[in-house]
Amino acid sequence: MNKSLCAGALVMALTSLSSQADTLLGVYAGAQAWDMETTGGFSDNNSNVDFNYEDETKGSFYIALEHPLPLVPNVKLQRTGLDTNGQTVLSSSMTYGGELFSANTEVNTNIDLVSTDYIAYYELFDNDLISFDLGINAKHLDGDIYLEAQNDATQNAAQDFSGFVPMLYSRVAVGVPFTGLGAFVEGSFLAFDDNSITDYQAAITYGLLDNLAIDATLQLGYRSLEIELDDLDGIYTNFEFSGAFLGIEVHF
Structure with a gap:
């Protein structure tokens, strides 16, 4: 009897410590394709010029x-x-990076762009059924855009740019009890003057997995x-990047 009581007490103690650790500190890490x-x-x-871009499979990684x-x-x-990469035939002449590209010239572009989000947020409401977060996001855009005439590699130009954009951040998540199913909507938003980022x-x-050591969610x-930018480090854009993703998140 004493051995059974001791074993039960040990299990309860370990469970309590795990629960307290999760309450004191929770780490979430995720990756998306x-x-x-x-x-x-x-x-x-x-004077933005639109291009036809290749579809790409890109990675997104986060830790909270x-x-x-x-x-x-x-x-x-x-x-x-x-x-990503793209190409177009210019309907009119275009000056880029100090280089003049004439009308009817077929040009290729290479866009090397990274978006990094530095988010600080509060959990205004959080339980197994619904959670709501609100905060701010300092989005850092760091890129280089290269332009080259398709039939003349000597005619080319590149512009690099980098800058922080302050944004409002929010996240709402809901869960369906006893099913493992849930859903979330998460976003950062900014609009001022002629700049707009959503x-x-x-x-x-x-x-997929839920135990004392780790949770895993598909x-x-x-x-x-x-990204609509009006003179961020000398660059103007009206980009939209969109598509489906598959991801996994672990919580420990």
Whole structure:
């Protein structure tokens, strides 16, 4: 009897410690494979030229840290690659990076762009059925856009740009009891003057693993990132990156 009581007490103690650890500190890490389609264009003088871009499969990775400290926000870091290639035939002449490209010239472009989100947020409401987060996002865009005449590789130009864009961040998640199913909508938003950025995703989730050590959740959803910039480090854009994604998140 004493051995049974001791064993039961040990199990309860370990369960309590695990629960307290999760309450004190929660780490979420995730990765997504994004079937990305790109539309829109760019310039360095507010006369954007649209291109036909290749569809790409890109990766997005994130890690978030949650804690119970009052007034101190939770933090999340997310990084997404947005590089792609495109081509078009110019309907009129275009000056880019100091190089003049004549009308009817077929030009190729290479876009090397990374979006990094530095998010600070509060959990305003959180339980097994619904959660709501609200915060701010300092989105860092770092890119290089290269342009080259298809039949004349000596005619080319490149412009690099980098800058932070402050945004509002929010996330709503819901769960269906006893099924492992859930859903979430997450987004960051900004609009001022002629600049507008919208980055949102919505997904259905399914719990693959749930135990004292680790949780694992499968995600199937859609993401859209629209970037309309008016002279960010000398670059003007009206890009839209969108498509379905498949992801996995672990919580430990």
